[in-house]
Amino acid sequence: MEFYQAIIIAIIEGLTEYLPVSSTAHMIFTSSYYGIQDDPFVKLFQVSIQFGAILAVVALYWRKFFDFSRLNFYIKLACAVIPALVLGKLLDDPIDEMLGDPIPIAIVLIIGGVVLLFIENFFKNPTVFKEEDISIKKAVTIGFWQCLAMMPGTSxxxxxxxxxxxxxxxxxxxxxxxxxxxxxxxxxxTVYSIFLxxxxxxxxxxxxxxxxxxxxxxxLFLIGNVIAFVVAIIAIKGFIGxxxxxxxxxxxxxxxxxxAALLAYFVTNKA
Structure with missing residues (x-):
């Protein structure tokens, strides 16, 4: 992977990690375009630079993350992440196989877009307005929903x-x-990808x-994380607005x- 390719992929990660557009899909499309998707380090890089994006959230919401008097906040996050940890480990190999083909990922990207067009018609009259009102049961349920993103392109x-x-x-x-x-x-x-x-x-x-x-x-790893961190801060603020x-x-x-554009591109080039 060339230096400029690492910078472009890191920018894409920072822009898309917290947006409902699938950062994984965008990075795979980019690396596939450059012909480097099968490189082992590229696969590691695409996952490990998410650490920079993680730090962006911690930096923006540092009061919440470092308010140790609010134990319930940490308990909710710990419970909500369990489904992803268990299923992620069990489905690691099938997920890796799907990451190698951009065509089904493009299809999932389109399907997810259609869902987002109509999602607010299904969930009306919300009753929970802030994190403090989210119960542990609701947090765990959201954690199971998050597992849908194990299909690349979902987000x-x-x-x-x-x-x-x-x-x-x-x-x-x-x-x-x-x-x-x-x-x-x-x-x-990130820890699993680097050490295990x-x-x-x-x-x-x-x-x-x-x-x-x-x-x-x-x-490349260090530069990629710094870029992802800076860009993610900008993306988060813009997304909320x-x-x-x-x-x-x-x-x-x-x-x-x-x-649709990427599906057409990869189908044409695969034919």
């Missing part, structure tokens, strides 16, 4: 926001809780941290248009 943000709205959260409260839930979820994914997951052919698997130590890989004013329809149309 972790979209799945957890829809889950929040199904649990009677306002769209703003659902979006914020999705941000909070991303921290333990993506931290676990193997990359490469079955007879020559290399742990993620060993890949980071090769040549300029560590430099847009959903307050316009709801989810702009993101629905975006997913449909981009998904």
């Amino acid at each position: 972790r943000s979209a799945a957890s926001i829809i889950g929040g709205m199904q649990q009677k959260l306002t769209r703003e409260a659902a979006a914020e809780f999705s941000f909070f839930l991303a921290v333990p979820t993506m931290l676990a994914v 997951k193997g990359y490469g052919p079955e007879n020559a698997e290399v742990k993620g941290y060993k890949l980071l130590m090769e040549a300029d890989n560590l430099k 847009i959903i307050k004013k316009y709801g989810f329809k702009p993101w629905g149309w975006y997913r449909i248009i981009v998904g």
Whole structure:
């Protein structure tokens, strides 16, 4: 992976991680376009730079994350992340297989866009307006909704926001809780990807941290995380403003248009 490719992928991660458009899909499309998607380090890079995006949420909501008097907040996040941890481990290999083909991911991107166009028609009259009013049961239910994002192209943000709205959260409260839930979820994914997951052919698997130590890989990893952190802060602030004013329809149309364009591109180039 070239230096400029790492920068572009990191910018895409920062822009899309917390938007309901699937950061994974966008990074896979980009790396597939450059012809580097099968590179083991590229696969690690796409997951590990999510750490920078995680820190963006912690930086923006630091009062909430470091208010240790609010034990219930941490309990809710811990309970909500359990479904993703269990299912993520069980489905690790099938997920890896799906990540290799951008065509079904583009199709899922389009389907998710159609859902976002009409989602607010299904979940009306919310009763939960802030995180403090979310029960542990509601948090766990949202955690199960988040697991839908294990299908590449779905979007972790979209799945957890829809889950929040199904649990009677306002769209703003659902979006914020999705941000909070991303921290333990993506931290676990990053740690697993770096220290436990193997990359490469079955007879020559290399742990993620060993890949980071090769040549300029560590430099790309550090730069990628810094860029993802900065861009994610901007994206989060912009996203909240847009959903307050316009709801989810702009993101629905975006997913449909981009998904259709990418589907046409990859089908044409595969033929």
